Amino acid sequence: MTLSMSFLMFFSILAFVPLCFSHNANGGYYLYPQFYEHSCPGAQEIVKSVVAKAVAKDARMAASLLRLHFHDCFVKGCDASVLLDSSGTIISEKRSNPNRDSLRGFEVIDEIKSAIEKECPHTVSCADIAAIAARDSTVLAGGPSWEVPLGRRDSRGASLSGSNNNIPAPNNTFQTILTKFKLQGLNIVDLVALSGSHTIGNARCTSFRQRLYNQSGNGQPDYSLDQSYATQLRTRCPRSGGDQNLFVLDFVTPTKFDNFYYKNILASKGLLSSDQVLLTKSEASMELVKKYAMNNELFLEQFAKSMVKMGNISPLTGSRGEIRNRCRTINKY
Ligand code: HEM
Ligand SMILES: *[C@@H]1O[C@H](CO)[C@@H](O)[C@H](O)[C@H]1NC(C)=O
Ligand SMILES: *[C@@H]1O[C@H](CO)[C@@H](O)[C@H](O)[C@H]1NC(C)=O
Numbered sequence: 105m106t107l108s109m110s111f112l113m114f115f116s117i118l119a120f121v122p123l124c125f126s127h128n129a130n131g132g133y134y135l136y137p138q139f140y141e142h143s144c145p146g147a148q149e150i151v152k153s154v155v156a157k158a159v160a161k162d163a164r165m166a167a168s169l170l171r172l173h174f175h176d177c178f179v180k181g182c183d184a185s186v187l188l189d190s191s192g193t194i195i196s197e198k199r200s201n202p203n204r205d206s207l208r209g210f211e212v213i214d215e216i217k218s219a220i221e222k223e224c225p226h227t228v229s230c231a232d233i234a235a236i237a238a239r240d241s242t243v244l245a246g247g248p249s250w251e252v253p254l255g256r257r258d259s260r261g262a263s264l265s266g267s268n269n270n271i272p273a274p275n276n277t278f279q280t281i282l283t284k285f286k287l288q289g290l291n292i293v294d295l296v297a298l299s300g301s302h303t304i305g306n307a308r309c310t311s312f313r314q315r316l317y318n319q320s321g322n323g324q325p326d327y328s329l330d331q332s333y334a335t336q337l338r339t340r341c342p343r344s345g346g347d348q349n350l351f352v353l354d355f356v357t358p359t360k361f362d363n364f365y366y367k368n369i370l371a372s373k374g375l376l377s378s379d380q381v382l383l384t385k386s387e388a389s390m391e392l393v394k395k396y397a398m399n400n401e402l403f404l405e406q407f408a409k410s411m412v413k414m415g416n417i418s419p420l421t422g423s424r425g426e427i428r429n430r431c432r433t434i435n436k437y
Contacts, residue, residue: 132420132424133255133422135415135416136253144227150223154212154219164304169213172234179262182231182414184230184258185261188262197263201267216233217230217233217430226427227427231257235252235256236254242411256419257421270284270287274312282386289413294410296382296396304360312341313341315376329374337375356368363396
């Protein structure tokens, strides 16, 4: 072997090292898609098959699992904190305003976890399972695919206040929502692309009632909502009662992951106030809404990129956190 060849080999090996072992800016390790390649090669297949079964039974489950990962990542990072039940010192995030009577999919995560524990005990984190399930759900609904960077570990705590404060509310102003995204390291492009998740799934009457009857406290509806659409919504979302009645977020293609979410917003038929403000309260986000409404491919491509970015919010890596035995409880020593 010539000297130059060995140099070349040395540097080409070196080039791969940072991918697996180097530290990121926060002193943790980088996530990477092959994390379980040797320790649990069947993990991704197990997630996929359990998610596929759950979505076949209930199409909405794809939306619910996607949202679950979002509500995990915005509170202390993507660390499965959202999956913990209350017990001992832990106050579950499940009872927060955004999650109570709303967040779903916990049983599906449990089923995935127990199937994976049988194949590779104490190896795959609940946080990674949630990230993979969100990707698989998107694909099953007809959306884009992406490689999920892995190696997250699970938290030993939850944050009810983090859940109440960090996750945007549907009646937050555009500025408040954008600020909440920026606090997570996400920008306006991520905000508009990730809001495209509302191309699938449901919302309860209580999440948008204010728009139908009393948007700004003067007894008037939200006129940025198409008024004949509003009339239709009022029939099943009365002034009082019916809080839990369900409505599709995208009335054109409610279970298909496509860009009708943006087309609906352009037609003043975004269901949530937080959807419609993307068009009406910022020039920059308006341009993005128009762009994604016009070009489905562009939306799907950006959605995948922004999902990877969201999945990278403050993961626990290395020896921080733990690999939970059950996703609902921290390990006992
Ligand atoms: C931009 C700020 C956001 C706000 C204010 C918001 C708010 C909401 C609300 C109020 C609901 C209905 C909940 C209910 O009534 O039960 C909902 C549903 C949903 N959200 Fe968001 N969301 C936002 C961003 C996101 C993001 C970033 C994702 C995912 C990456 C996401 C995914 C979903 C999905 C898939 C559903 C339907 C869930 C189901 O049917 O179970 N949302 N969102
Ligand atoms: C937003 O909705 C919450 C819950 O319904 C309500 O308490 C709050 O007053 C609303 N905020 C605004 C600014 O309308
Ligand atoms: C609208 O809301 C405001 C305060 O949020 C309240 O004072 C007012 O009575 C409400 N009006 C109607 C018609 O419900």
